Amino acid sequence: MGRKWANIVKKKGAADKLRGQIYTKILFEVSKAVKSGGEDPATNFLLKIALEKCKKNNVPKDNIDRAIKKGLGGDDDGYQEISYEGYGPNGVAIFVEASTNNVTRTVANVRVCFKKAGGSLGTTGSLQFVFTRKAVFEVPQGDLDEDEFTLEMIDAGAEDIELEDGIFCINGPMEVFGAISKKLEELGVQPEEATLEQIPQTFKEVDDETYEAIMKMIDALESDEDVLKVYHNIEYDERFAEL
Known part of the structure; x- marks a missing residue:
């Protein structure tokens, strides 16, 4: 499973570099780390990693300070973590992680992405074996x-x-x-x-057309400001690197 998994992570990472959203997603990691382990990076391993990402991506200090304050409970804006599970074209499993202060808005946007791609949104837990x-x-x-x-x-x-x-x-x-x-x-x-x-844990072999459709779907999902990460279970093939 190692190579398949590593390549999926790598591909997901490439899709994750949408510049307009990168600050939001890194700062969410800062807030989440502070919430779970406090504001001292010397004793909070996750926060230490998140702050390193901020540094690499030139995230402004004011933004980082606000994210830390939010994690400490000073300004949570009513945000909650939520996930969505479903299937894209040709039965490829898609798992979406999001953080939102308006669940109605987020689920509507996610549903549109699934529908446009020819997929369908399922119920929570529907991908627990995938x-x-x-x-x-x-x-x-x-x-x-x-x-x-x-x-x-x-x-x-x-x-x-x-x-x-x-x-x-x-x-x-x-x-x-x-x-x-x-x-x-x-x-x-x-x-x-x-x-x-x-x-x-289970992978699905797909043709080039399905692979490109799934990547387009993931790009659309990750361009939504509420979406943090998107996962799929495509069996990786070296030929996809040329697409």
Whole structure:
């Protein structure tokens, strides 16, 4: 599963770079991290990662300060996390994560994206056997020895470790998020990503036309200001890189 999963994450990451939305999505990570672990990045691993992303993407300090305040409960604006599950063209599973202060608006927009693509929105839990929520880390290899680092990650509870293009892609049950985070800190390793993500457990082979339709659908979903992440379960094929 490793290579398929790593490529899906990579493709999703490419679609995630819509410039108009990137601040919003990173700042949401800041607020969420503060809400769960406090405002000190020295003791809050998730916040440390989120602040590094802010720095890389030149997010203004005022925006970061507001996001931290929001996470502390000073200004939540009534936002809530919500997810949507359904199927795109040719039965490809689509899982959408969103944060909204107007559920009616968000579900209407998401439904339109599914309908335009020829898909259909399902009920919550309808994809519970397709996707599993897992701890996901991306770590630059740098001077790390592949075999030694892999053993350290397995010892911390990781199930899948893939080295590709100089990046270790690591995943495991969401329950081991803390153990892997702690192990990385002990090793003095700074991950580029440290999140909980919906990882597909079953994959679907598709033709080029379906693949392009799904990517167009994902772009439309991710252009919505309320949508944070979109996942699919397409079986990756090298030929898609040429599309």
